[in-house]
Amino acid sequence: MAKVGRMKLGSQGLEVSQQGLGCMGMSAFYGPPKPEPDMISLIHHAVQSGVTFLDTSDVYGPHTNEILLGKALKGGIREKVELATKFGATYSEGKFVVRGDPAYVRAACEGSLKRLDIDCIDLYYQHRIDTSVPVEVTIGELKKLVEEGKIKYIGLSEASASTIRRAHAVHPITAVQLEWSLWSRDVEEDIIPTCRELGIGIVAYSPLGRGFLSSGSKLIENLPEGDYRKNMPRFQPENLEANKTIFERVNEMAAKKGCTPSQLALAWVHHQGNDVCPIPGTTKVENFNQNIGALSVKLTPQEMAELESFAAADAVKGDRYGNDIATWKTSDTPPLSSWKAV
Template identity: 80%
Template structure:
């Protein structure tokens, strides 16, 4: 591995169960799937090693990324003593079959998924294991009960939830302490602020913000669409469709103008806004380029005054964004309490 960077990335306590992570993580999904074709493995391993040497040690993956290939990539990157330097999070609960996603959370599946992830990652224990989506056919207490057994067996250290409602979080936490909740939180995704964020803080649960750059929109605005390769799932998201894009461009333009005044990039300003939400929040921006990783790290040192935060609050108002986060049928926290179709087609 390359020499360690002189940049000192702060570390934070994620939740109250003992997990400590870098104040910013690295989302690894785009290296292997959903955002175009898989990137060259040697390049991605180099990127992961650079992130770790720069102090970004909280790595996020899932068994559905690929599927499976992203975990295999992480397993290769973490050999030769690298594993001990990172906090590794992966997820279960979404299965890709016959061009459809299926949600599953029964105990037998939970255990089988964990064993399979451990094998692909080539490790003995997962630091943070999330339920990626909530299977509404299975009481959350049953799913968490099996995860609790896996903690007791030493196969996972901490339990997390992704896209879970307030009710689901509380019920799960009553069975076994939840260390972190992963949710989409950014200047253009703020629906979690009313109930879910306060619930996490009430229970001492850490907050992991995925897609903190609006899936790249807060970095490039509408120009992003000109760069997307064939098969990039973002092409099909409602917020990127023509009927919503022109409206959403206003948000990017305002963020970009403010970033220019502050002497940073729009990405750095958007990330800094997430960091300023509290020391219990860890954003996990993804990237496939070392240059972008370095720029994302610099966002940790962008200072925002009360006036800056107020300006961003006005920019990212309730009507600032048009379009749903996902297409029809894809479960989010809003659906984690009530029965929903357990499958949906891949765009």
């Protein structure tokens, strides 16, 4: 099995495995929750294989994914992992609501600590940016949580370049989590260069295009009831036809390279730089093993360019999310001078 190395994430001292494990699909959004014993043994297998950077959020379930991880980390596993969770994305009466006010930040952190049954969160992300609260106010509260020893490092998810700069001025940001894959490249223009300028690590979620770059349109045919991907713009029939071609080309190139399409797509993310950690999610041991196999796939600059040509921006049809979900494009917050503490 491929050896999973270590990497520095950001410039504050956090070290993680070169590839992480996204745990969301074990409990939420991608069909019914998976059997708990199977998921715990998958997490244990990941840690034994060297994948020690585990990613969850309080909104996965909600709460059930954190509880699952809490159980999986018992028996000496906690000391071996770097645990990331998130706050700020909530569902209220079926609507997506984002919160970043100080009282909420603190309550969310306490809730996560309890569910995970730990004393300190290694990396705590603001999952989505609350555009009614200056980002300096949210980060100010997170800074207090660092000082109190409840969290070690601060991260942002789906934040614009200007929001990242403002946050980093209050307390160093260790990592920014963003969707980055062969067919989601809009972060390359502004956000990636900003992270690099400030020494912030980059955590790529959905590096396999939510499974599409692993199995193409077969993925959609096999999705269970209640799988959130069924509603995503890229997977709608009018867009799927064009997007199928991207997968077919990746698949052809993978066959020539002697690897799977998912390994090729993941290797492309790994080749973006040693400050990038992809966190593919899976619920199957064989897919997990395949994902770490991507670490041994080597790509030349010509192969990188060829891969990128398959999924040029105008070739990918449909947005990443529907209009109901906040992204970095809508993440600018009011100036600090406008804030009146309640």
